[in-house]
Amino acid sequence: MMKDHGELLPDFDIAEADDHFVVKADLPRIDPKNLDISLAGNVLNIRGEKKEEREEKNGRYYTVERQFGSFSRSFMLPSDVKEDGIEASYKGGVLRVNIPKSERAKQKKIPVKMNQTEEHTCSSR
Numbered sequence: 001m002m003k004d005h006g007e008l009l010p011d012f013d014i015a016e017a018d019d020h021f022v023v024k025a026d027l028p029r030i031d032p033k034n035l036d037i038s039l040a041g042n043v044l045n046i047r048g049e050k051k052e053e054r055e056e057k058n059g060r061y062y063t064v065e066r067q068f069g070s071f072s073r074s075f076m077l078p079s080d081v082k083e084d085g086i087e088a089s090y091k092g093g094v095l096r097v098n099i100p101k102s103e104r105a106k107q108k109k110i111p112v113k114m115n116q117t118e119e120h121t122c123s124s125r
Contacts, residue, residue: 007069007070007071008048008050008067008069008070008071009071010025010026010027010048010071010073011025011026012024012025012046012073012075013025014075014077016078019100019101020098020099020100020101021077021081021098021099021101022096022097022098022099023044023046023075023095023096023097023099024094024095024096024097025046025094025095026093026094027048027050027090027093027094027095028093029050029093030048030049030050030093031051032090032095034048034049034050034051035047035048035088035090035095036048037088037097039081039083039086039099042076042077042078042079042080042081043074043075043076043077044074044075044077044097044099045072045073045074046071046072046073046074046075046095046097047070047071047072047073048070048071049069049070049071050067050068050069050070051068052068077099079101079102080101080102080104081099081100081101081102082099082100082101082102084100085100086098086099086100
């Protein structure tokens with residue numbers, strides 16, 4: 001989750017359903033107030049910061065492995081999306097963003113109609 005000193009690199013997943021995209025990110029111990037999510041066209045931008053906790057009471061640290069810093073990630077979504085209806089939630093250290101597709105981007109199923117005047121016969125040998 002750490003790229004360089006002070007720069008976090010959280011893990012993201014992006015999945016596509018028929019009518020929306022789902023973006024998930026592992027962001028443990030990040031306060032949701034320190035997240036900034038925006039959409040420009042079909043580019044999703046997610047920025048965040050995990051602030052260092054300062055609590056010193058004459059203690060000595062022997063090991064410091066917890067990471068602090070900020071991150072910024074941008075993802076180009078493969079089709080048009082609707083800005084209205086985007087929802088973001090944070091639970092158990094996981095950010096989840098649901099992004100509805102525009103009507104134009106939704107996959108349309110085209111039914112195949114059987115022509116009633118055409119006669120089909122099966123012959124057995």
